[in-house]
Amino acid sequence: MNRQGYYGAWGGAFIPEVLYETFRELNIAFQAAKADSSFWREYIDLMQSYSCRPTPLTRADNLSDHFGGARIYIKREDLNHTGAHKANNVMGQGLLVKRMGKKRVIAETGAGQHGVATATMAAKFGLECTIYMGEEDVMRQRPNVFWMEKMGATVIPVTSGSRTLKDAINEAFRDWVSSMDGTHYVMGTVCGPHPFPEMVAWFQSIIGLEAREQILAAHGELPARVFACVGGGSNAMGIFQGFLNDPSVELIGVEAGGHGLASGQHAARLAGDDGSAGVAQGYKTMFLQNDDGQMRDTHSVAAGLDYVGVSPILTDLWEKKRVRFAAATDQEVMAALELTMKKEGIIPALESSHGFVQAFKEAGELNKDQAIIINMSGRGDKDIFTIAHAFNDPSWKQFIINKGKEYATD
Amino acid sequence: MNRQGYYGAWGGAFIPEVLYETFRELNIAFQAAKADSSFWREYIDLMQSYSCRPTPLTRADNLSDHFGGARIYIKREDLNHTGAHKANNVMGQGLLVKRMGKKRVIAETGAGQHGVATATMAAKFGLECTIYMGEEDVMRQRPNVFWMEKMGATVIPVTSGSRTLKDAINEAFRDWVSSMDGTHYVMGTVCGPHPFPEMVAWFQSIIGLEAREQILAAHGELPARVFACVGGGSNAMGIFQGFLNDPSVELIGVEAGGHGLASGQHAARLAGDDGSAGVAQGYKTMFLQNDDGQMRDTHSVAAGLDYVGVSPILTDLWEKKRVRFAAATDQEVMAALELTMKKEGIIPALESSHGFVQAFKEAGELNKDQAIIINMSGRGDKDIFTIAHAFNDPSWKQFIINKGKEYATD
Amino acid sequence: MQLTEYIREARTQKEILLMTHLVLGYPDFTVNREVIWQMVKNGVDLIEMQIPFSEPVADGPMILKANQESIDQGTTVRQCFDFAAEITSQHQIPFLFMTYYNILFKYGVEKFLNKAAKIGIQGLIVPDLPPEEGEEYLTLCKKIGLAPIMIYAPTSTEERMRQLADHADGFIYCVARRGVTGKKTDFSQDFSEYMARCSRATDLPLAVGFGISNREDVRFLVGKGDIAVIGTRTIQLVNERGAAAVGPFIAGLR
Amino acid sequence: MQLTEYIREARTQKEILLMTHLVLGYPDFTVNREVIWQMVKNGVDLIEMQIPFSEPVADGPMILKANQESIDQGTTVRQCFDFAAEITSQHQIPFLFMTYYNILFKYGVEKFLNKAAKIGIQGLIVPDLPPEEGEEYLTLCKKIGLAPIMIYAPTSTEERMRQLADHADGFIYCVARRGVTGKKTDFSQDFSEYMARCSRATDLPLAVGFGISNREDVRFLVGKGDIAVIGTRTIQLVNERGAAAVGPFIAGLR
Numbered sequence A, B: 001m002n003r004q005g006y007y008g009a010w011g012g013a014f015i016p017e018v019l020y021e022t023f024r025e026l027n028i029a030f031q032a033a034k035a036d037s038s039f040w041r042e043y044i045d046l047m048q049s050y051s052c053r054p055t056p057l058t059r060a061d062n063l064s065d066h067f068g069g070a071r072i073y074i075k076r077e078d079l080n081h082t083g084a085h086k087a088n089n090v091m092g093q094g095l096l097v098k099r100m101g102k103k104r105v106i107a108e109t110g111a112g113q114h115g116v117a118t119a120t121m122a123a124k125f126g127l128e129c130t131i132y133m134g135e136e137d138v139m140r141q142r143p144n145v146f147w148m149e150k151m152g153a154t155v156i157p158v159t160s161g162s163r164t165l166k167d168a169i170n171e172a173f174r175d176w177v178s179s180m181d182g183t184h185y186v187m188g189t190v191c192g193p194h195p196f197p198e199m200v201a202w203f204q205s206i207i208g209l210e211a212r213e214q215i216l217a218a219h220g221e222l223p224a225r226v227f228a229c230v231g232g233g234s235n236a237m238g239i240f241q242g243f244l245n246d247p248s249v250e251l252i253g254v255e256a257g258g259h260g261l262a263s264g265q266h267a268a269r270l271a272g273d274d275g276s277a278g279v280a281q282g283y284k285t286m287f288l289q290n291d292d293g294q295m296r297d298t299h300s301v302a303a304g305l306d307y308v309g310v311s312p313i314l315t316d317l318w319e320k321k322r323v324r325f326a327a328a329t330d331q332e333v334m335a336a337l338e339l340t341m342k343k344e345g346i347i348p349a350l351e352s353s354h355g356f357v358q359a360f361k362e363a364g365e366l367n368k369d370q371a372i373i374i375n376m377s378g379r380g381d382k383d384i385f386t387i388a389h390a391f392n393d394p395s396w397k398q399f400i401i402n403k404g405k406e407y408a409t410d
Numbered sequence C, D: 001m002q003l004t005e006y007i008r009e010a011r012t013q014k015e016i017l018l019m020t021h022l023v024l025g026y027p028d029f030t031v032n033r034e035v036i037w038q039m040v041k042n043g044v045d046l047i048e049m050q051i052p053f054s055e056p057v058a059d060g061p062m063i064l065k066a067n068q069e070s071i072d073q074g075t076t077v078r079q080c081f082d083f084a085a086e087i088t089s090q091h092q093i094p095f096l097f098m099t100y101y102n103i104l105f106k107y108g109v110e111k112f113l114n115k116a117a118k119i120g121i122q123g124l125i126v127p128d129l130p131p132e133e134g135e136e137y138l139t140l141c142k143k144i145g146l147a148p149i150m151i152y153a154p155t156s157t158e159e160r161m162r163q164l165a166d167h168a169d170g171f172i173y174c175v176a177r178r179g180v181t182g183k184k185t186d187f188s189q190d191f192s193e194y195m196a197r198c199s200r201a202t203d204l205p206l207a208v209g210f211g212i213s214n215r216e217d218v219r220f221l222v223g224k225g226d227i228a229v230i231g232t233r234t235i236q237l238v239n240e241r242g243a244a245a246v247g248p249f250i251a252g253l254r
């Protein structure tokens, strides 16, 4: 960081004046927590006793043999409480909220994972909780909405804009500018105004710390490559931080290729040429926007990757060529997901499956003495509606039709 | 055990002659594995690297404060890969299958959890897999069926009898009597003919081994009581084994009270007076049966508890008054589930919620220096269809109606 | 002993005996009565009457369904006894009970066996009760004079067969193949070896069951076993063409 | 400097000035033109024209919707410049651009500001650009002679206000309350203290915005601020009763 909250040319804090004080206090509280080693210990304790950390590093022999190249290891963030890496960040911010004495949290959510994680944290810490979620996502992720509500959160469908993640973020900010005194905004990914990228990256670094130790124990040396899907970039930053200082480890971020980069219907900000520098949602990064600076609609089969911006930290690492970027199409994602289920009995989230796609493409380039790690950010059973739909499963459809009829005649 | 496979008067191996050799070989293979300490080490390694063991013991302060009595601890079997304790048993049997050199597994499943776990294990170990599941359960647990199929298993709906768990067990036996040479039957709970109860109890003992160590570390002394739901009894036996030799620790098994013991629509074999001694599905235990010995229909909101029999080991412990039994009604279960979600951000499976009900009833009787443990056998998000239905959630229903219409017009 | 002698005696007259099977109360007792009458009249030598059980693990789909429908219609163990008493008093051939152990266990094994003997039943087939679990049952059978029919399977070793023979009486029921009732058996070379093994292991007469459904099957068994067991086939026949079809079918088997 | 003087000058004539707001291209440029004409004719002293942005975080539902519909209809930054050029040439009061930083950033900050100055825009309000992030912008504004309007909020400390004042020109936009545009403000005791704090922190004129919607609100501000800002209310009015309703409304405010 050269300037406060900057990573190379990226980041910053483009916030309305009304939040100036709030951010000042948040920065102070966060830096104090970061400097206080007991805070990190408390965080680790919490993650060990409430979630399931350290999450395992699973050696995927069947997949490795299938591709006949590198030994494939999978970092199992799916085994976290609530089913994804989102828990790491949220529980950490929860501890910070406790320190700051605030009584309410708000959050945006796309796939619903961050919303579920935040509602969970709020229940655990006894906080009031409001979740903003694009109306389209409310519809495609109804099960998550149900759980959030059951855990006591209020879910507000956002009807503005493209009714997806970015609009939920805007709406959460709109809440925050009136409620900041008693409310903390739990940003769900390693984006947004400083100090959020730094904060989220810090909490997520637990993934990389564990993974580095685990791969050394299991494989005896560092991995050749580490793959992670990139929505906002938090799971990727989480695992990459374990290897940033190891130049031999190649780091690969995989974005949503949607219907293909050429189609324009994707969410690849760094892979491909469609992204350009911009400032929105409080920070500077590469966005998918038109020539006027209006944000474009994005597309991905994975709601959690369907986002116009990307972590400023990753943009910096991309610019510095420390992290390479690739994109996986919806179709490739379904194939990788299916193969992983069949070969390993593991169901990656649609988001996570993006990382698997690229790893599968590259595994064969390496030899058996080399290891690669795929960060499995979450589990796919939360995506049953999307996955069963994408596979066009006839029994599933019939099941839903029957249930629907049953309810319609109630 | 006085006689081979007996626990007091209970257990045994009431098997057709055609399976005699198969069971003889299984007994030998199992006893050899049990005697070989490297086998258990391999099992532990597998559970640590593929599942998430040791699973945490979570201190539930909000619930404890709410009831104002004992400190409540929750053993988090929900954080296992595939979302329930079933993984412990299945992965253990998977290793045994590898040892025996068989290439195919079959299993029965009720809630679908054991089916998913078995399909998962089969994918991981490269085995062919057939799952028998009562037609009624296929209908109420469609998401689980979807995942089993996606992991490469064949799911066969069983249309005989009450079309639930017991019929699936019968059907799996029917498969086994023709296929035993290359096929292992992965019994899902601590029931069935010897050596299954012993085998499943052994693999599940990992829960209790961990829990004992964890509660001593966290609480400084043994718990006053340990609660677990009881379907077949595997999760209960799993945790109870950690404390069987500690007379100060009271062990409480909670069965499905369904619509109330008086209604006759329940699955309480040991709590209440409806159970009687019998022999079916290969073993002797307390069954819900009529005066002629015909098995009765059972009922529970939790498919995994909806079973006529119960572990012979538990029946023995019940008879010896080492384990106390209680029943929780469907209604009590929904209330306990809701409270747990709101207070702790934790979603127990409907099965597991039975244990919570009884713990909540008793927590207030104890004082703050005492600890109790609830075994949370699985996570509830797998039960979204049942839970959302039971809560009569209008948005959920609308969501399903809309999806159904969408599919109907495809 | 009585039963074994009956079989040996009958075998002096016939190359092979026939044993048939039916599920009591299915489709109902009236049809059972008619079917038995047809069977006896057409030369069946022994009949096993299955008391329905809700969990018939060793049975295939057809007999499973018969068990369940019978129970669903309200068939009780008591009705089965009453019916059996009537039948044994009307027909002179030996009748056996086939059922699962829980039916005996719940009734009280001793009470059940005494009752069965009293109404003229000569033996029992209990497919889920291996001798290891059947000490009480075996002792009582011996005491009461009922034949506890033991089962051989193709998976049984010769050693195991000898062990089973020690507990057996009446005859041995040799299951012709793996699997449950109701599927066709492939009478191959393996089968002949299996039957030879059975013969070596016991002096008792051998019945062969599972998948025998026509004259060829029966003929094939001549010289290998003493009794051909017709199970699922007659149930199917009654379902499809009524009780009256049973007589001609039986008559054509031998 | 130019703008500040205009305001001071106007204030010698009027107890309080009026600044209005509209979103360019919403509902369309023709209506914008008519609305501005109505505003100017009825005595509005300054007008802020918002160039729509897809992510207007500081705006409430009404203006958010206006931004989006304008963009959906194809409004471009270029059209906004063209329209603004036409308007500034036809009306003599000062016009400001209000927009979010990305619009400038993507256009090129220098190019944007030069263009704005060239077509007669006098200042800019960029709510998501605090001075810490706006070094280039602030330097260029000064160089080009555009007023970078700074914003005070009720949460700003007096120290922070002084800091902001150091970068400001034209006037200070005092946000009357927390939250986004379009909600009613409660002008309580706190508010008066807030305004007093604002006055102490800067010598620049003070505009007060957020939630001012009628004559009472405007009257209340007399003596506390220099400019009352009417935002959402006129958009709502145009939506409900058309552009022609704007004139009488404005006329009645003072």
Ligand SMILES: Cc1ncc(COP(=O)(O)O)c(C=O)c1O
Residues within 6 Å of the ligand: A084, A085, A086, A110, A111, A112, A113, A114, A188, A189, A190, A229, A230, A231, A232, A233, A234, A235, A236, A303, A304, A305, A349, A351, A352, A377, A378, A379
């Ligand atoms: C399982 C999972 N993986 C990945 C993501 C993408 O977020 P990030 O790039 O911040 O890890 C999400 C977001 O919801 C998610 O739910």
Ligand SMILES: Cc1ncc(COP(=O)(O)O)c(C=O)c1O
Residues within 6 Å of the ligand: B084, B085, B086, B110, B111, B112, B113, B114, B188, B189, B190, B229, B230, B231, B232, B233, B234, B235, B236, B303, B304, B305, B349, B351, B352, B377, B378, B379
């Ligand atoms: C989550 C869960 N808990 C409990 C049970 C009941 O089984 P057992 O009593 O063997 O633990 C099941 C069975 O499917 C289950 O899925």
